[in-house]
Amino acid sequence: MGDNPDFRPHGDEIPGIAGGVVSQVNDLSYEAKRERLEELAPDELAEIEAEDEADDHDLPDLPNAGDYDEIRMRCAPNPNGPWHVGHARMPAVIGTYRDRYDGWFCVRFDDTDPETKRPDLEAYDAILEDLEYLGFEPDAVYRASDRLETYYDHARELIELGGAYTCSCAGEAFSELKNAGEPCPHREKDTETVLEEFEAMIDGEYGSGEMVLRIKTDIEHKNPALRDWVGFRMIDTPHPREDASEYRCWPMLDFQSGIDDQLIGMTHIIRGIDLQDSAKRQQFVYDYFGWEYPEVVHWGHVQVDAYDVKMSTSTIGELIEDGDLDGWDDPRAPTLQSLRRRGIRGEAIVEAMVGLGTSTSDVDLAMSTVYAKNRDLIDDESDRRFFVREGTQLPLGGSPPDEANPALHPDHEDRGVREIPVGDAVFLESEDLPAREERVWLKGLGCFQYTRDTLQYTGEDIDVVREGDVDVVHWVPAEESVPVRMRTMDGDVTGHAEPGVGDLEADELVQFERVGFARIDGENGDEIRTYYAHP
RNA sequence: GCUCCGUUGGUGUAGUCCGGCCAAUCAUAUUGCCCUCUCACGGCAAUGACCAGGGUUCGAAUCCCUGACGGAGCACCA
Structure with a gap:
């Protein structure tokens, strides 16, 4: 009707006429329909059949996937314990994408907080084992705590570019200024001083809370979350890994992750909506360096039904500590180790996770879906x-x-x-x-x-x-x-x-x-x- | 308070970009029937959704506005 405006006044009659034809066509067999369509519109037939093939995928195409020679992704866990069921989503999805695009993915342990998110030394291997159970092998494994010198070098460069300044404001005082859209007095320090003070941070001359390195963004940015954020801070507690135990000046996630994503060559980042603002924060750093930010997909949180225990690594850890659970593989624990011990295949979990897609709204995973996938896998052999x-x-x-x-x-x-x-x-x-x-x-x-x-x-x-x-x-x-x-x-x-x-x-x-x-x-x-x- | 984002059956998802092929896909769930020396597997069937209200249009799940509801960020956590 777009092509023939004359029909518009008769719009009401269309369903009656078309309905008859549609039911006539529906009565034809598949072969007859296909044959007839081939006579009338071979191009459209080809299009339909091409679409049918593409529909085999459970996941949507990655944004602009065709623009890259190799799709490169990362899974960046915090090694604070073995994985719970929700953690399976990342490897399930990026592993599935890797297979589809013949791409690449690494595990990168973002272990840059030795204090509040203190890494558990056993968790590094436990997580890699969980990954193996799910059926994936990463193409590379990194630890951020091995790469501090790299972050320092980039911070120095950023300071030279005028993109960062050392700041000794108390957190609360800065927060007030920031919320008012006002710069703090340290913002206009000259580069020399900033460099000196940053070297002093690296040398551990300040204690926790005394000095930070801020990324200079836009102090009047309409989103307060993006204004002059902290890139590095001092932490007195030594890192549990011996190789990293001497460092006191630690990068924040947004700095560390932003630098690594560029250096490791990420083309696509998949992460939770809690990190929605990360890309916007990191964009300032990327602009200073003249880098191109990777494609980003955000997804919502996953809830898993069927468990009484809260799905949080620290909560599960406490329950084990208190003796309420026998260990990470207690059948009552919502962990991958537990599912593994119960005889559930990693593949079943992956299929169920892939089925959740990548929508930004929060989703509930029904364990019955995992069970249905697993039953499919094991019924014949059991x-x-x-x-x-x-x-x-x-x-x-x-x-x-x-x-x-x-x-x-x-x-x-x-x-x-x-x-x-x-x-x-x-x-x-x-x-x-x-x-x-x-x-x-x-x-x-x-x-x-x-x-x-x-x-x-x-x-x-x-x-x-x-x-x-x-x-x-x-x-x-x-x-x-x-x-x-x-x-x-x-x-x-x-x-x-x-x-x-x-x-x-x-x-x-x-x-x-x-x-x-x-x-x-x-x-x-x-x-x-x-x-x-x-x- | 400021700033983002979202809302399709019990659950998840397709369709939304580019309005008509959508009286809305597939899976799971539940129920019933068939098969069966298991309540498994398999087969068949039923159940069940476009957040609300306006607007644009011959035509809206799809575009626009308003509202409701939900989520996230505003950390020297990740």
Whole structure:
């Protein structure tokens, strides 16, 4: 109608006419439609089919991706502990982009605060292990605390360019001036003095809080967050890494990260909305140096449902400290180590994270999504086993078979069957106890009737189940079963598993029938320890 | 207070740039049916969303304005 304004007055009639044609077309088969379209508009057909291919991607294209020879990204964690689930988002997304664009990514530990965000020496390796669990290997690994001299050199250069000044204002006093849009008296110091004082900072001649190096931006900038921000400050506490323990003058994130992103050659930066202003702050430094700022994508915060524990490295650390959690891999902890121990594949987490996309609004990750992805990955390979939680023991009567032989996997007969000796009594879950005189089918064994406190073997065949009269339940022999402790997000569950479970290796995944998937963890005395994954 | 940003079903997401192909995609969730010696897997079906109000237009999820709600920054944290 844009092309034919004459039709406009008849706009109301269009749906009636077009609707008929549309339904006619919809009645055609896919092949017929494609054929007809090829006759009428081969160009558009090609376009549609090209789009279909592009739609395979879960993530949007990176901004201006085509302008760069190589897409280069970084994951810049603060090494203050092992990763929680939310941390998986960064490697999941940049790793996926790296694969798509045949790009590059590094891990850069932004460990430039030895005091308030004091690095944990074990966290450096723990994080790299978490990354490996997720299925990624970084192309390079850096530690900011190795690169102080580089930051100092750039600070000196920036001072020469008139882009920074040393300032001894108390934080609060400066804040007041800043909010009023007024410069502090140190702003107009000459370059020589600034250089001298900055060297004194590097030499550790000031104590914490006595002197900072400010980046000169625009003291009247309408956004107060961008006015003359701190680039370097003094910290008395030595860095925990021995190689960096002598330094007292530390760069702030915005300076350090801004310099590194340029030197390491980032083309794209993905980060949280809490760092929305970082690019704008760093832009001032980039302008002084004549650098081009990388493309930036901001995303919102991730919440994960299903956990009582707050998803924060420091909170989890405190709970472990207090003994409320057994460690970083406690099944109740929202950490990657915990998911790993439960038998959840890193790949499932990555897929779920990629599915969240990169929107700037806050998002909730439903653990059920991770579980669904994981079930897809492990269902086929996980053998079936019986595990009875907190069972009730019942004697058997009526001469049932000596051995039961349920399949290891319903879809893979070739894997064979389990050999479960039956004995004189079984455990059933209390919820599965039949009412008096009712029948129940013990899976892989046969039909029983609950009479006079015993399960009486009836000898009926499977048709009673097929006809829908009898429920099928799982069970274990009372005599030869193995004690099992299953650790779950809601606490430990104990019970008994069929004897074969005692022979499984650690790390094997099983599906306890009608209970859920679990990972075999190890033995503890005569008890088998397992971790529950999900239904 | 100042400054940014956002809002599509229970959850996540596509579509928004460039208005019509959107009575809105896909996944997950929930429910029902089928399959089944598991409540797994698989198959089928149902449920369910454009924050609100104005405006522009023949036509608005899409553009404009106002409002509501939510988030972020204004640190010598990252």
